[in-house]
Amino acid sequence: MYRLLILSGIFVLFFSATTDYGFRIAKMKYKGGGDWYANKTALPNLVTFCNNNINTNINPSDAIVEVGSPEIFNYPWIYLTGHGNVIFTDSEVENLRKYLQSGGFLHIDDNYGLKPFIVPQMKRVFPELDFIELPHTHPIYHQAYQFNNGLPKIHEHDGKPPQGFGLIYEGKLVCFFTYECDLGNGWEDQSVYNDPEEKRLQALKMGANIIQYAFNR
Numbered sequence: 224m225y226r227l228l229i230l231s232g233i234f235v236l237f238f239s240a241t242t243d244y245g246f247r248i249a250k251m252k253y254k255g256g257g258d259w260y261a262n263k264t265a266l267p268n269l270v271t272f273c274n275n276n277i278n279t280n281i282n283p284s285d286a287i288v289e290v291g292s293p294e295i296f297n298y299p300w301i302y303l304t305g306h307g308n309v310i311f312t313d314s315e316v317e318n319l320r321k322y323l324q325s326g327g328f329l330h331i332d333d334n335y336g337l338k339p340f341i342v343p344q345m346k347r348v349f350p351e352l353d354f355i356e357l358p359h360t361h362p363i364y365h366q367a368y369q370f371n372n373g374l375p376k377i378h379e380h381d382g383k384p385p386q387g388f389g390l391i392y393e394g395k396l397v398c399f400f401t402y403e404c405d406l407g408n409g410w411e412d413q414s415v416y417n418d419p420e421e422k423r424l425q426a427l428k429m430g431a432n433i434i435q436y437a438f439n440r
Contacts, residue, residue, distance in 0.1 A: 244282035248434075249298040251329075252289045253315075257307035261334050265410035266302060272427040273434055277367045281434075291315035295322050300437050304332045304407050309340040311347060320348045323390075323397040328437035331400040332407045335380050345390065345398065354388035354400055363387070363399065366432040366439075375425040377418065378405035395440060399433060406430055 250266060252259050266285035273279040288294050288301065291314050295301065301322075311319065323329060331341055342354065357363065357373075364370040364387075374385035385404030389396045408416055409426025418426075 245280040246299060247282040247284065247286050247297075248300045248302065249286040249288040249295075251301050251303040252287050253303065253305075253309050253311065254290075255308035255310035255340065257305040257309050257337070257340065258334075259303070259305050261304050261306065262332075262407035262411055264412045264415065265304075265407040268412065269410045269427060269430045269434070273431045277431050277435055279434065279438075289315075291318045293318075295319070295327070296325070298327070300328050300330065300434060302330050302332065302407070303341070304334045304337070306334050306336040307340065309337070309344050311344045316344075316347045323348070323392065327397070328440075329398040330433055330437075331398060332405075333400070333402045334405065334407060335378075338402060341400075345400075349390055349392065352390050352392065354390060357387045357389050357396075357399075361387075361389075361396075363396070363432060363436045366435040368428040368432055370429060370432065374401055374404045374406070375409075375422075375429055376404055377409035377422055377426050378416070380405075396436075 248266060248270065267283045270281045270283045270285065274281060274283070286298065288298060290311055295318060359371060359373040364373060374387050376385050380403065383403045386402045388400040388402060390398040406426050406429060409418060409423050410430055413420070413423060
C-alpha cells in the first residue's frame with residue numbers, strides 16, 4: 224500500500240510494507256566512527272509504549288536511514304544517538320537541512336560523549352542557529368505527561384543535570400537535543416541496564432511526549 228507524507232507542502236509517496244500502521248520512525252546512520260547503532264531495543268519499546276498509551280499508530284519495527292538518503296523524507300521523526308564522532312558530508316548537510324525545513328523532526332539523544340561532535344555538525348546544517356536550552360515550561364515537557372522539572376535523569380555520568388536543547392527554525396522546534404539524561408538507555412529492554420521500572424517509565428513517558436509534540440506541531 225502506498226502512503227502520502229506531507230511535509231510543509233512537500234509531498235512524498237512511499238511504500239508501506241505493513242499496511243496496518245500509519246508510518247514508521249527511523250534511526251539515523253551517520254559517518255565518523257560513532258556508534259549510531261546504539262540502543263538497539265530502544266525505539267521498538269518506545270513505539271510500543273506510545274501505541275498502547277497515547278493512541279499512536281506507528282510501526283514498531285524501526286527503520287535505519289542515512290543522513291544523505293532521499294528516504295529520510297519518508298519518516299516524520301528521526302532519532303540520532305551514540306557516544307562518539309559524527310561527520311556529515313556537504314550533501315548530507317544539505318539533505319538534513321531540507322528535511323528539517325520541510326517539517327521533519329530530529330531527536331538527538333546524547334548517549335554520553337556525543338555533544339562535542341554533533342553540535343558542530345548541526346551548526347553546519349543551520350549556521351544561523353544555535354542550540355538554546357528550552358525552559359521547563361516548553362510544551363514538549365507538557366504533552367500527555369507532565370515534566371515540570373524538565374528532562375528526567377535516567378543514568379548518571381558526570382553529576383550534571385539533564386538538559387534539553389532545541390534548534391528553533393522560523394519559530395518552530397525542528398531538533399530536540401537531550402543531554403546528560405540517557406533517555407534512549409531508559410527505553411531499552413530492562414535486562415540491558417537493569418534500570419528500575421520507575422526510571423524506565425519516566426524515560427518512556429518523556430519519549431512519548433517528544434513524539435506527541437513532534438506530530439502535533
